[in-house]
Amino acid sequence: MRNLLLTIRYCGTNYSGWQVQANAPSVQQTFQDAVERLFQARENVTGCSRTDSGVHANRYCCNIRTASALPCQTIVSGLNAYLPEDIAVLACEEVDYDFHARYDCTGKEYLYLLRNSAVRDPFLIDRCWLFKPKLDETLMHAQAQDFVGEHDFTAFCAAGASTVNNVRTVKSFTVERQRDEILFRVTADGFLYNMVRIMVGTLVYLSLGKIPLDSLPQILSSRDRGQAGVTAPPQGLYLNRVFYKKETP
Amino acid sequence: MRNLLLTIRYCGTNYSGWQVQANAPSVQQTFQDAVERLFQARENVTGCSRTDSGVHANRYCCNIRTASALPCQTIVSGLNAYLPEDIAVLACEEVDYDFHARYDCTGKEYLYLLRNSAVRDPFLIDRCWLFKPKLDETLMHAQAQDFVGEHDFTAFCAAGASTVNNVRTVKSFTVERQRDEILFRVTADGFLYNMVRIMVGTLVYLSLGKIPLDSLPQILSSRDRGQAGVTAPPQGLYLNRVFYKKETP
Numbered sequence: 001m002r003n004l005l006l007t008i009r010y011c012g013t014n015y016s017g018w019q020v021q022a023n024a025p026s027v028q029q030t031f032q033d034a035v036e037r038l039f040q041a042r043e044n045v046t047g048c049s050r051t052d053s054g055v056h057a058n059r060y061c062c063n064i065r066t067a068s069a070l071p072c073q074t075i076v077s078g079l080n081a082y083l084p085e086d087i088a089v090l091a092c093e094e095v096d097y098d099f100h101a102r103y104d105c106t107g108k109e110y111l112y113l114l115r116n117s118a119v120r121d122p123f124l125i126d127r128c129w130l131f132k133p134k135l136d137e138t139l140m141h142a143q144a145q146d147f148v149g150e151h152d153f154t155a156f157c158a159a160g161a162s163t164v165n166n167v168r169t170v171k172s173f174t175v176e177r178q179r180d181e182i183l184f185r186v187t188a189d190g191f192l193y194n195m196v197r198i199m200v201g202t203l204v205y206l207s208l209g210k211i212p213l214d215s216l217p218q219i220l221s222s223r224d225r226g227q228a229g230v231t232a233p234p235q236g237l238y239l240n241r242v243f244y245k246k247e248t249p
Numbered sequence: 250m251r252n253l254l255l256t257i258r259y260c261g262t263n264y265s266g267w268q269v270q271a272n273a274p275s276v277q278q279t280f281q282d283a284v285e286r287l288f289q290a291r292e293n294v295t296g297c298s299r300t301d302s303g304v305h306a307n308r309y310c311c312n313i314r315t316a317s318a319l320p321c322q323t324i325v326s327g328l329n330a331y332l333p334e335d336i337a338v339l340a341c342e343e344v345d346y347d348f349h350a351r352y353d354c355t356g357k358e359y360l361y362l363l364r365n366s367a368v369r370d371p372f373l374i375d376r377c378w379l380f381k382p383k384l385d386e387t388l389m390h391a392q393a394q395d396f397v398g399e400h401d402f403t404a405f406c407a408a409g410a411s412t413v414n415n416v417r418t419v420k421s422f423t424v425e426r427q428r429d430e431i432l433f434r435v436t437a438d439g440f441l442y443n444m445v446r447i448m449v450g451t452l453v454y455l456s457l458g459k460i461p462l463d464s465l466p467q468i469l470s471s472r473d474r475g476q477a478g479v480t481a482p483p484q485g486l487y488l489n490r491v492f493y494k495k496e497t498p
Binding site for chain 2 (some may be wrong): 009010011056076077080085086087088089090118119120121122123125127
């Protein structure tokens with residue numbers, strides 16, 4: 001038996017997220033169908049994390065334990081032939097048999113794309129948050145530095161999520177404007193449910209003056225979801241990188 | 250009566266091109282429907298040029314003669330509310346009554362996006378030409394300089410096109426790589442039918458060695474479409490700018 005680490009990219013618009021769900025097309029289900037056609041066996045695909053409906057991935061990682069002897073390059077081209085066009089396999093490499101895409105993950109990087117313009121971009125429909133009032137990216141970048149470090153992020157977790165330990169370490173958080181687009185980039189050792197989207201929505205509220213400046217430390221320590229801002233919509237979110245002890249391809 | 254110059258942007262995937270056609274959705278038809286809803290009158294919309302089925306536009310120009318007294322900013326937001334998401338109005342300004350979007354056009358710039366990679370990009374489906382064999386952008390850029398200047402472009406015009414005068418002046422032609430994407434950018438005083446797509450396909454053939462190096466002057470003087478390369482597919486083509494004597498907004 002071999003263990004394969006695959007890096008894939010997908011546009012999440014037509015999917016209910018990564019995880020297999022009854023009555024809704026998922027990336028995992030679609031991927032497992034392609035794997036079954038190529039390997040002539042139903043293999044279980046282990047993803048690095050769930051993603052929400054409509055969320056995208058530039059570099060998502062998953063692993064497959066399989067008896068198949070197909071060379072890695074053949075697996076890449078074979079899966080790409082069987083997958084729909086909105087999912088692509090970028091790389092495949094053989095890893096230790098005990099490697100696990102979720103448990104061995106040491107961190108992730110997310111991007112959030114916000115279009116800050118009065119007019120939509122026909123090429124970014126379903127790929128960004130169209131937000132018309134003018135935002136201050138310099139202010140948001142400065143405020144976002146209060147997220148960096150080890151904190152209890154309960155206030156930035158969707159209500160009802162049942163995590164035991166809500167302490168995470170944000171390694172970096174940057175906010176940059178490129179013309180009409182504002183790009184949020186956040187790296188952490190792990191993320192709570194909806195955490196990136198609530199952090200982005202809260203920075204937007206800070207820029208609008210709906211939340212007082214410099215109040216992120218107080219919101220964090222409140223552990224109260226009600227004190228943070230809106231949850232930014234899913235279509236602007238991209239899982240950008242997944243970190244393991246060993247660099248992924 | 251006023252004459253309005255509108256700049257619009259559209260993703261052409263779901264359209265048969267700009268021009269109204271029987272039995273196929275066109276950008277012009279869709280646009281005229283939105284104009285009719287806003288102005289409560291069926292106005293004729295004059296485009297700067299036809300575009301082919303599946304071709305995109307970053308900045309397309311058209312003009313409308315109308316009795317409407319709506320302010321330009323209201324026209325922008327009103328049309329954007331009535332248009333589908335894959336078409337957006339970027340700007341509207343009042344121009345001389347005799348201004349004509351096609352006849353007064355002094356030049357255009359097209360972009361052609363080619364993805365040069367073994368693997369598709371899920372975010373660029375229907376938005377580029379996926380071409381897997383490795384291409385040499387430096388060679389293509391150098392060869393493309395033979396297009397610059399005043400030439401008879403009959404060899405780079407779709408067979409059956411009925412233009413009287415096939416002489417055009419290419420002002421500039423650049424070919425640049427950005428990672429896995431090759432961007433062709435060409436500006437001219439005018440273009441024949443399929444001219445950009447045949448020029449791009451011919452540069453690709455030059456890079457592949459299917460057409461001998463330095464043969465563009467000979468192909469141009471042959472005036473024979475059969476000597477040029479393949480017609481690159483429509484989905485990589487973007488009308489990027491339209492030039493008038495006066496700068497457009």
